[in-house]
Amino acid sequence: xxxxxxxxxxxxxxxxxxxxxxxxxxxxxxxxxxxxxxxxxxxxxxxxxxxxxxxxxxxx
Numbered sequence: 001x002x003x004x005x006x007x008x009x010x011x012x013x014x015x016x017x018x019x020x021x022x023x024x025x026x027x028x029x030x031x032x033x034x035x036x037x038x039x040x041x042x043x044x045x046x047x048x049x050x051x052x053x054x055x056x057x058x059x060x
Contacts, residue, residue: 010044 014037022030 011041014040 018030018033018037021033024030
């Protein structure tokens with residue numbers, strides 16, 4: 001949940017798209033959207049964390 005909150009504007013937009021799609025009778029497509037949404041959130045979180053990880057890495 002913390003990951004979603006940290007990336008809330010992106011997460012809220014994607015969640016709205018999933019909810020909108022779920023109102024239609026296309027369950028398989030809605031479930032596919034949910035997986036895509038989760039993957040996109042994870043990728044955005046990794047991208048946001050990359051600069052912090054790069055500066056925290058020790059240089060020898």
